[in-house]
Amino acid sequence: MRLSPGATTVDGTMMSAQPVTQDVPTLLVKIFGKDRPGLTAGLFRTLAGFGVDVVDIEQVVTRGRITLCALVTAPSAASGTEGGLRATVHGWAESMRLQAEIISGTGDNPARGVGRSHVTVLGNPLTAEVTGAIAARITGTGGNIDRIFRLAKYPVTAVEFDVSGVATAELRTALATEAAALAVDVAVVDSGLARRAPRLVVMDVDSTLIQDEVIELFAAHAGCEEQVAAVTAAAMRGELDFEQSLHARVALLTGLDESVVDKVRAEVRLTPGARTLIRTLKRLGCQVGVVSGGFTQVTDALQDHLGLDFAAANTLEIVDGKLTGRVTGEMVDRAGKARLLRAFAAEAGVPLSRTVAIGDGANDLDMLNAAGFGVAFNAKPLVREAADTAVTVPFLDTVLYLLGITREEVEAADAEG
Numbered sequence: 001m002r003l004s005p006g007a008t009t010v011d012g013t014m015m016s017a018q019p020v021t022q023d024v025p026t027l028l029v030k031i032f033g034k035d036r037p038g039l040t041a042g043l044f045r046t047l048a049g050f051g052v053d054v055v056d057i058e059q060v061v062t063r064g065r066i067t068l069c070a071l072v073t074a075p076s077a078a079s080g081t082e083g084g085l086r087a088t089v090h091g092w093a094e095s096m097r098l099q100a101e102i103i104s105g106t107g108d109n110p111a112r113g114v115g116r117s118h119v120t121v122l123g124n125p126l127t128a129e130v131t132g133a134i135a136a137r138i139t140g141t142g143g144n145i146d147r148i149f150r151l152a153k154y155p156v157t158a159v160e161f162d163v164s165g166v167a168t169a170e171l172r173t174a175l176a177t178e179a180a181a182l183a184v185d186v187a188v189v190d191s192g193l194a195r196r197a198p199r200l201v202v203m204d205v206d207s208t209l210i211q212d213e214v215i216e217l218f219a220a221h222a223g224c225e226e227q228v229a230a231v232t233a234a235a236m237r238g239e240l241d242f243e244q245s246l247h248a249r250v251a252l253l254t255g256l257d258e259s260v261v262d263k264v265r266a267e268v269r270l271t272p273g274a275r276t277l278i279r280t281l282k283r284l285g286c287q288v289g290v291v292s293g294g295f296t297q298v299t300d301a302l303q304d305h306l307g308l309d310f311a312a313a314n315t316l317e318i319v320d321g322k323l324t325g326r327v328t329g330e331m332v333d334r335a336g337k338a339r340l341l342r343a344f345a346a347e348a349g350v351p352l353s354r355t356v357a358i359g360d361g362a363n364d365l366d367m368l369n370a371a372g373f374g375v376a377f378n379a380k381p382l383v384r385e386a387a388d389t390a391v392t393v394p395f396l397d398t399v400l401y402l403l404g405i406t407r408e409e410v411e412a413a414d415a416e417g
Helices: 039-048 082-095 128-140 168-182 214-222 225-236 242-251 260-267 274-283 296-306 334-348 362-370 381-386 396-402 407-416
Strands: 025-034 054-062 065-073 099-106 116-123 144-152 157-164 185-190 200-203 287-295 310-319 322-328 355-359 373-377 389-391
Touching (some): 025 082, 039 065, 082 099, 116 396, 128 144, 128 168, 144 396, 157 396, 168 185, 214 242, 214 260, 214 287, 225 242, 260 296, 274 296, 274 407, 287 296, 296 310, 334 362, 362 381, 373 381, 373 396
Parallel strands (some): 200 355, 355 373, 373 389
Antiparallel strands (some): 025 065, 025 099, 116 157, 116 185, 185 389, 310 322
């Protein structure tokens, strides 16, 4: 059995095969039943006796049940008859306690439509209602679902639809509306080789990489936590100018002993999945950085601890062992985060189109918009509406699935490490 028709050799060298034209008789051979070792090899050994060529093939195993489809050319006159092939395949399948179906036709599968996208859906759980609604909306845009497969079953169920026939931007707009109505997370990205190229991933720190707001941890030691928290919440909602609110909050820390820095570092809690996200990205050749409206006294320690490639934040001024209530250096605010994303990308040698930004607050908006792919992580409504996609489950490593990385790949990377 050959791989495709029309292959020739010159001086013993295999030449390029010619595509199957739409007038060439073909057979779709499908077997299904209980999986066991050797079934794929057995089917193709059976087909080989009829000199057919493989045009297309796909195999799926779900809960121990195999579905194997092979699109092959019809037997040539010298190799046997279609009736003989049918009888032989059915006989083999029966001997293996499988079911077989053979459908006659002509040519290859129809060409996929122009416009190809990957649609990732996250659910916890993923319901049949949601899956059906997403599929219907894809079809309603004129798209065709070419393939569906599971990316992960933990900590959320993540499935990916390969879609053709509709522009990615149009599909993203349609599914964003559907996702909001269904309260489910959906991401739509262009298909292509670039999806697997190394990326630069830059994320916010407070309430993204970590579960805490660092300035509130400092404020707790100064006895003004509630006052600072209220200002922080208003700033993250976009109701206050970030720079003014930061100066006002930091001023409340005046006089704290610098020993508080070590206490705050010890109190910081990583978001679930943060280590897995960073470790997996690094092992896949990506670079990872953080930008924060918080403080270098914490982000520098996180950079060392997590092996981050880049880190930038504001710096609390400390004089004679005391916090002065001021910050020093260039301000890392909303515009500053976008500026740093571009700077990190330039240093990493990664185009902006290959950057991913993750954040939760209004001061992350410019960074999310500047990146090639912006992810709102458990974000305020204003941020969810502006980002390319949103994650509403409390696991940071689910971002990996939005990038097309499977749970099996994550576990394999852990095993190699």
